[in-house]
Amino acid sequence: MMSSFLFRAMDAKAGIFLAILGAAIVLVPAGNLLVPETSPFHVPTYAVTLMGKYLTYALLALAVDLVWGYCGILSLGHAAFFALGGYAMGMYLMRQIGPRGVYGDPVLPDFMVFLNWEHLPWYWYGFDMFWFAALMVLLVPGALAFVFGWFAFRSRVTGVYLSIITQALTYALLLAFFRNDMGFGGNNGLTDFKDILGFDIQADTTRAGLFAASGIALVLCFLICRSITRSKLGKVLVAVRDAESRTRFLGYRVEHYKLFVWTLSAMMAGIAGALYVPQVGIINPGEFAPANSIEVVIWVAVGGRGTLVGAVLGAVLINFAKTWFTAALPDIWLFALGGLFVVVTLFLPKGIIGTLGSGWTALRQRKISARYEAGSDQPPSPAAHSPGAAANISPRAENTASSTSGAAKPQPAE
Amino acid sequence: MARATSLLYLDGVSVSFDGFKALNELSLIIAPGEMRAIIGPNGAGKTTMMDVITGKTRPDTGEVFFNGAIDLTGEDEASIAELGIGRKFQKPTVFESHTVWDNLELALKAPRGPFSTLFHVIAQSEKKRIDHLLDLIRLGSKRHELAANLSHGQKQWLEIGMLLAQDPKLLLVDEPAAGMTDAETAETAELLKDIAKDHSVVVVEHDMVFVRSLDVKVTVLHEGSVLAEGSLDHVSADERVVEVYLGR
Numbered sequence: 001m002m003s004s005f006l007f008r009a010m011d012a013k014a015g016i017f018l019a020i021l022g023a024a025i026v027l028v029p030a031g032n033l034l035v036p037e038t039s040p041f042h043v044p045t046y047a048v049t050l051m052g053k054y055l056t057y058a059l060l061a062l063a064v065d066l067v068w069g070y071c072g073i074l075s076l077g078h079a080a081f082f083a084l085g086g087y088a089m090g091m092y093l094m095r096q097i098g099p100r101g102v103y104g105d106p107v108l109p110d111f112m113v114f115l116n117w118e119h120l121p122w123y124w125y126g127f128d129m130f131w132f133a134a135l136m137v138l139l140v141p142g143a144l145a146f147v148f149g150w151f152a153f154r155s156r157v158t159g160v161y162l163s164i165i166t167q168a169l170t171y172a173l174l175l176a177f178f179r180n181d182m183g184f185g186g187n188n189g190l191t192d193f194k195d196i197l198g199f200d201i202q203a204d205t206t207r208a209g210l211f212a213a214s215g216i217a218l219v220l221c222f223l224i225c226r227s228i229t230r231s232k233l234g235k236v237l238v239a240v241r242d243a244e245s246r247t248r249f250l251g252y253r254v255e256h257y258k259l260f261v262w263t264l265s266a267m268m269a270g271i272a273g274a275l276y277v278p279q280v281g282i283i284n285p286g287e288f289a290p291a292n293s294i295e296v297v298i299w300v301a302v303g304g305r306g307t308l309v310g311a312v313l314g315a316v317l318i319n320f321a322k323t324w325f326t327a328a329l330p331d332i333w334l335f336a337l338g339g340l341f342v343v344v345t346l347f348l349p350k351g352i353i354g355t356l357g358s359g360w361t362a363l364r365q366r367k368i369s370a371r372y373e374a375g376s377d378q379p380p381s382p383a384a385h386s387p388g389a390a391a392n393i394s395p396r397a398e399n400t401a402s403s404t405s406g407a408a409k410p411q412p413a414e
Numbered sequence: 415m416a417r418a419t420s421l422l423y424l425d426g427v428s429v430s431f432d433g434f435k436a437l438n439e440l441s442l443i444i445a446p447g448e449m450r451a452i453i454g455p456n457g458a459g460k461t462t463m464m465d466v467i468t469g470k471t472r473p474d475t476g477e478v479f480f481n482g483a484i485d486l487t488g489e490d491e492a493s494i495a496e497l498g499i500g501r502k503f504q505k506p507t508v509f510e511s512h513t514v515w516d517n518l519e520l521a522l523k524a525p526r527g528p529f530s531t532l533f534h535v536i537a538q539s540e541k542k543r544i545d546h547l548l549d550l551i552r553l554g555s556k557r558h559e560l561a562a563n564l565s566h567g568q569k570q571w572l573e574i575g576m577l578l579a580q581d582p583k584l585l586l587v588d589e590p591a592a593g594m595t596d597a598e599t600a601e602t603a604e605l606l607k608d609i610a611k612d613h614s615v616v617v618v619e620h621d622m623v624f625v626r627s628l629d630v631k632v633t634v635l636h637e638g639s640v641l642a643e644g645s646l647d648h649v650s651a652d653e654r655v656v657e658v659y660l661g662r
């Protein structure tokens with residue numbers, strides 16, 4: 001049962017993607033640690049960390065794509081789960097500082113000493129152990145998503161209304177974490193980390209290790225997402241996206257399906273946050289900012305929603321562009337990002353991967369019909385539909401869908 | 415007929431939306447194995463009646479029982495579908511970005527929970543059943559086409575196929591012939607008669623030719639309650655029915 005489940009994830013397309021990712025996981029750390037600094041192939045440490053950060057963003061985008069691209073739940077609050085995972089990791093890293101803090105208190109982090117706190121709050125207990133923190137990275141975002149989703153999906157809140165509530169969720173957390181009394185460092189957040197699992201967090205080897213860990217997490221989550229989207233459950237999700245009430249009348253309990261992917265997606269976002277924090281060296285309430293969540297949605301839209309590779313590609317490309325732009329033309333970046341979103345919505349509604357996919361199908365169809373005209377005996381047949389491909393990539397499907405029923409195409413606001 | 419021996423039992427069902435009475439003391443009994451046609455002018459409450467039976471709308475007052483014993487007013491859409499009531503919508507609603515095959519696979523009677531579908535591997539018997547259904551609804555050659563690419567009539571048929579795939583005890587079919595050519599309408603009537611051999615069917619339809627070709631007991635709804643019941647000839651002889659249809 002389990003083997004057929006995982007086996008389903010693999011095919012040539014996934015193979016190519018995983019090969020590229022696997023090569024990056026090996027070559028980038030090797031280029032940093034093994035290649036001498038004088039060589040043109042040397043990868044500087046800052047670049048390793050930067051790329052590691054992109055990979056965690058890619059994982060966050062993957063999580064958003066799973067709920068939005070496949071199930072039609074437009075989350076504008078996924079940065080909340082990302083930040084909660086990040087805070088869980090940050091708490092572990094704070095406890096690892098021990099007496100090396102500025103105030104030298106063996107237990108209390110610096111900001112608590114500064115606030116004249118006498119004891120460690122109860123919710124900081126256990127975070128000195130990595131396994132506990134790792135568990136919380138999954139459980140805290142997962143539990144929040146479960147409770148939130150339980151109420152939202154059971155009350156059948158959908159579309160724009162759900163998106164607005166997710167914004168409210170992340171904004172509420174932003175305000176809460178800004179408060180010093182919350183015990184998470186208030187405005188400054190958690191920073192000044194020293195080591196992780198006993199390794200110096202600044203060391204090149206640790207940086208390379210964190211990069212590789214981010215890559216491996218991305219590979220694993222990609223495989224999980226892919227085996228989900230290619231299973232019958234994946235088909236039900238797309239059915240919910242396209243015709244929710246029809247799915248209900250078939251006897252599927254839509255709220256259970258939504259709750260399942262929503263919680264899973266939040267956990268993936270939590271993992272992404274936990275890998276992000278040691279690489280950037282700080283977590284503060286700014287990560288909860290509503291704009292962050294919206295940016296993730298743009299990555300997914302640009303890359304191609306409803307295609308897992310698209311989400312990853314979109315996140316990496318846009319963040320690479322952001323790095324370059326904010327260094328070269330810092331004033332332009334936000335305009336460029338906004339412009340990009342408009343351009344993609346107008347001209348590439350299926351995103352980069354979705355457009356490539358339908359272009360490829362159209363080209364192949366054209367070749368087949370040309371050959372048929374030239375006298376081959378294979379009649380042009382409709383494109384075979386692979387369940388792993390974006391469910392909405394058929395160009396003809398788009399035309400018919402828009403003329404007969406608007407509900408077939410996932411609407412931008414849903 | 416008593417409640418205990420009925421398949422579907424509606425008694426005194428009323429539904430109002432903002433003061434408008436969509437259903438007014440509606441009572442209707444469908445016997446096991448029966449096929450029934452329901453006609454009525456626009457706004458007679460046909461679709462609302464289906465909504466009440468399938469759990470989309472809760473009645474304000476009245477009783478709805480399935481199989482004589484199961485109170486449907488306490489159940490939601492998914493559990494009513496699981497109990498064995500399948501519904502075809504007025505506007506054909508199929509999953510457009512899935513293939514014809516996938517549409518049927520999704521509808522096929524099987525455990526509906528997320529974890530059973532996650533680990534689901536399609537069985538040989540299921541493939542056979544889908545093949546059989548594809549033959550029945552004459553979409554065998556379109557099995558790998560996206561449902562969005564089907565014609566309107568084909569979508570209607572696919573939806574009927576999906577309904578059969580669920581293997582329900584009772585089929586509620588809302589305007590199956592809408593938007594079909596005359597030839598397609600005749601074929602659809604044949605198909606429904608075929609289905610009615612081993613299922614109970616309730617058909618809502620405007621098309622009198624179609625209703626006549628079904629040759630079953632007809633219930634006329636008007637302003638949310640039953641106006642007349644009997645054979646088509648019997649009800650069309652009823653003066654009140656004529657008045658309702660031709661205006662007063």
